[in-house]
Amino acid sequence: MTGPDKLTIRxxxxxxxxxxxxxxxxxxxxxxxxxxARAIVMPNLSPPVTxxxxxxxxxxxxxxxxPEGSDFAPLMTCxxxxxxxxxxxxxxxxxxxxxxxxxxxxxxxxxxxxxxTDVVRLYPVLERMAEIGMPLLVHGEVTSPEIxxxxxEAVFIERVLAPLVQQIPSLKLVFEHITTAQxxxxxxxxxxxxxxxxTPQHLLINRNAIFAGGLRPHAYCLPVxxxxxxxxxxxxxxxxxxxxxxxxxxxxxxARERKEMDCGCAGIFNAPYALExxxxxxxxxxxxxxxxxxxxxxxxxxxxxxLNEGSVTLERRKVDVxxxxxxxxxxxxxxHAGETIGWRFVG
Ligand code: DOR
Ligand code: ZN
Numbered sequence: 133m134t135g136p137d138k139l140t141i142r143x144x145x146x147x148x149x150x151x152x153x154x155x156x157x158x159x160x161x162x163x164x165x166x167x168x169a170r171a172i173v174m175p176n177l178s179p180p181v182t183x184x185x186x187x188x189x190x191x192x193x194x195x196x197x198x199p200e201g202s203d204f205a206p207l208m209t210c211x212x213x214x215x216x217x218x219x220x221x222x223x224x225x226x227x228x229x230x231x232x233x234x235x236x237x238x239x240x241x242x243x244x245x246x247x248x249t250d251v252v253r254l255y256p257v258l259e260r261m262a263e264i265g266m267p268l269l270v271h272g273e274v275t276s277p278e279i280x281x282x283x284x285e286a287v288f289i290e291r292v293l294a295p296l297v298q299q300i301p302s303l304k305l306v307f308e309h310i311t312t313a314q315x316x317x318x319x320x321x322x323x324x325x326x327x328x329x330x331t332p333q334h335l336l337i338n339r340n341a342i343f344a345g346g347l348r349p350h351a352y353c354l355p356v357x358x359x360x361x362x363x364x365x366x367x368x369x370x371x372x373x374x375x376x377x378x379x380x381x382x383x384x385x386x387a388r389e390r391k392e393m394d395c396g397c398a399g400i401f402n403a404p405y406a407l408e409x410x411x412x413x414x415x416x417x418x419x420x421x422x423x424x425x426x427x428x429x430x431x432x433x434x435x436x437x438x439l440n441e442g443s444v445t446l447e448r449r450k451v452d453v454x455x456x457x458x459x460x461x462x463x464x465x466x467x468h469a470g471e472t473i474g475w476r477f478v479g
Contacts, residue, residue: 149383180211372422405453412473
């Protein structure tokens with residue numbers, strides 16, 4: 133089967149990125165700004181971005197780190213804590229500083245120690261968000277050590293997400309980086325105010341990739357990849373044409389030595405070949421015609437933002453992905469390192 137040699141779509145956005153800060157920010161932001169017009173920027177810095185003043189300052193640092201002439205727009209998020217000030221959140225949203233707020237269960241992942249210990253205690257803040265139409269972005273994993281790491285998303289749905297959606301049914305909610313068939317079923321059955329992002333890695337690898345011939349730290353992210361049946365459910369959802377699913381890479385750079393150490397960091401740096409990854413999946417599923425909605429339409433429609441003007445083009449061309457990328461901040465190992473991929477981002 134041979135498809136088209138060129139694929140041109142409306143300029144896309146990335147609805148979930150980790151841009152970091154300082155020299156790492158300078159080293160990675162161009163990979164995202166090259167492919168995407170806008171991106172939802174995660175607030176899990178150290179210390180986290182927990183108020184509108186910190187978010188405004190972080191946005192300035194991102195804009196200053198962009199390549200000359202870039203029109204990339206970072207969309208900022210507030211890191212929710214047990215002490216989030218609902219007034220500051222609402223004011224920040226009204227002023228256009230905060231696009232959304234991110235819920236990290238305490239200790240779920242990188243720099244989430246300040247996250248929310250009991251979501252029920254945050255309901256007043258979430259009710260305020262529902263009133264003003266501010267989206268809640270959810271890292272959907274329970275953190276209890278007794279719950280098997282591969283079950284943490286499914287258990288989160290039962291214990292936290294289903295009750296939350298029932299309690300505050302009008303809240304706009306994005307279930308971030310979903311990894312399970314249970315998450316797909318939950319999102320499909322929920323109202324139009326519930327959507328999900330899906331990463332390239334969760335469409336391309338299952339949990340075997342983490343153990344393929346040895347321990348593979350560069351295939352490790354959170355939530356961790358699950359069984360094959362879950363990957364297939366995610367592929368079906370992403371390519372279904374449903375407006376509830378959209379592109380969010382969760383690109384999460386860590387220095388090579390921080391990934392390859394004992395107790396290495398979770399996160400896959402997929403920004404350099406993000407659209408190529410997604411195009412590979414959509415082509416394999418015979419759904420290249422659905423890529424544009426997933427990458428460029430469903431996200432802005434959910435967030436109530438205008439669609440981007442302009443377009444980007446991918447061409448069918450074999451590209452050798454390098455084993456690593458040297459940056460000023462660190463050596464970074466990209467997703468697909470050492471592989472050949474079938475698409476090239478032209479611009
Ligand atoms: O793998 C991950 N890396 N998952 C997250 O939730 C956080 C991210 C990071 O910041 O490194
Ligand atoms: Zn993330």
